[in-house]
Amino acid sequence: GAVVSQHPSWVICKSGTSVKIECRSLDFQATTMFWYRQFPKQSLMLMATSNEGSKATYEQGVEKDKFLINHASLTLSTLTVTSAHPEDSSFYICSAFTGSGSPLHFGNGTRLTVT
Amino acid sequence: AQSVTQLDSQVPVFEEAPVELRCNYSSSVSVYLFWYVQYPNQGLQLLLKYLSGSTLVKGINGFEAEFNKSQTSFHLRKPSVHISDTAEYFCAVSGSGGYQKVTFGTGTKLQVIP
Numbered sequence: 001g002a003v004v005s006q007h008p009s010w011v012i013c014k015s016g017t018s019v020k021i022e023c024r025s026l027d028f029q030a031t032t033m034f035w036y037r038q039f040p041k042q043s044l045m046l047m048a049t050s051n052e053g054s055k056a057t058y059e060q061g062v063e064k065d066k067f068l069i070n071h072a073s074l075t076l077s078t079l080t081v082t083s084a085h086p087e088d089s090s091f092y093i094c095s096a097f098t099g100s101g102s103p104l105h106f107g108n109g110t111r112l113t114v115t
Numbered sequence: 116a117q118s119v120t121q122l123d124s125q126v127p128v129f130e131e132a133p134v135e136l137r138c139n140y141s142s143s144v145s146v147y148l149f150w151y152v153q154y155p156n157q158g159l160q161l162l163l164k165y166l167s168g169s170t171l172v173k174g175i176n177g178f179e180a181e182f183n184k185s186q187t188s189f190h191l192r193k194p195s196v197h198i199s200d201t202a203e204y205f206c207a208v209s210g211s212g213g214y215q216k217v218t219f220g221t222g223t224k225l226q227v228i229p
Contacts, residue, residue, distance in 0.1 A: 006158070034217075043205065043221045044159075093158050103149050104217055106158035 003027055004096050006107025013084055013114055021079045021110045023094030029074035030096035034104065035067075038091040050077040084114040117142035119208050121220035128196055129228045136191040136223045138180075138206030145211040148189040150180055153203040153222075162204075165189065166211070176200070201227045 003026040013019050023033055031052050036044040048069050049057040056069035066088075068080040081088055091111050095104040120139045128134045140146065147166050151159040163174025170182040180191045189206060203222045209215040 004158075009156075041222075041224075043219045046216070091156070095158075103151075103161045103164050104159075106151075106160070108158040109156065111156060 002096075002098060002102075002105040004030075004094065004105045004107040006094050006110055008110060009108060010111040011113070013112070015085055015114055016083055018080055018082045019084055019112060021081075021092055021094070021112075023077045023079070023096075023107050025075045025096045025105075028096075028098055030077075030098065031074060032097045033071060033077040034095045034097070035069060035077075035079050036093045036095065038093060038109075044093065047079075081112065084112070086114045088112065089114045117144075117146065117208050117210065117218050119206050119218055119220035121206055121223050123223050124221065125224045125226060127226045127228055130198055131195045133194050134192065134196050134200075134225065136204050136206075136225065138189045138191065138220060140187050140189065140206070140208045142187075142208060142210065147209045147211050147215075148180075148182060149207040149209075149217075150174065150178070150189070150191050151205045151207060151219075152176075153205065155202075159205060162191070196225070196227050198227050198229060200225055 005024045007022045033050040035047045038044050047062045050069045050071040052071045058064045071077040093109040095106045118141050149164045150162040153159050162178050163172045165172045165182045173179045178193050205222045206220040207217050209217045
């Protein structure tokens with residue numbers, strides 16, 4: 001149980017375009033989802049906390065106008081990288097929280113390459 | 116605030132040999148502890164977790180970890196590694212009770228040598 005599906009698994013886009021990444025909880029309802037960014041050979045950096053029906057909470061230093069997060073339903077959160085630049089190239093991973101003491105359940109990540 | 120330290124960025128080990136990946140944490144409150152594994156270009160998969168109770172926790176793929184409160188450690192061990200264990204391993208900590216932000220260590224790359 002507790003499967004998180006993330007799509008697409010990889011995407012290449014041109015500089016200046018926008019890219020949307022979807023994160024779905026397949027067999028449970030996730031009131032809270034998290035978006036992480038991972039640079040090569042580094043740990044996960046929490047970008048924002050996505051709560052269903054309310055605005056996302058962004059971590060310090062993360063541009064909310066650039067990384068738009070929408071959590072429209074209990075099973076879907078989306079991250080849109082707007083006006084992408086090469087420095088936005090990274091591995092983006094979503095995860096969902098199911099309750100106190102429960103581990104985070106991760107999607108398989110999205111490799112974004114901006115050319 | 117809490118933090119996690121994984122001192123070893125890379126650990127090479129021969130196949131069928133034992134391995135220990137070290138994790139130390141700091142926190143001013145009670146914690147939950149986790150180990151995750153990440154294979155290339157994939158998300159993280161939970162190996163095991165400590166919430167309370169027995170300090171020796173067994174997880175998937177033959178891994179186990181021991182919570183040591185006095186040493187604030189949660190080292191991961193496996194008595195005999197396989198080639199398929201080659202991956203990145205992350206230790207993580209969160210405060211206990213309700214939702215608490217999860218803090219990840221910087222990861223340890225386990226390289227199993229045939």
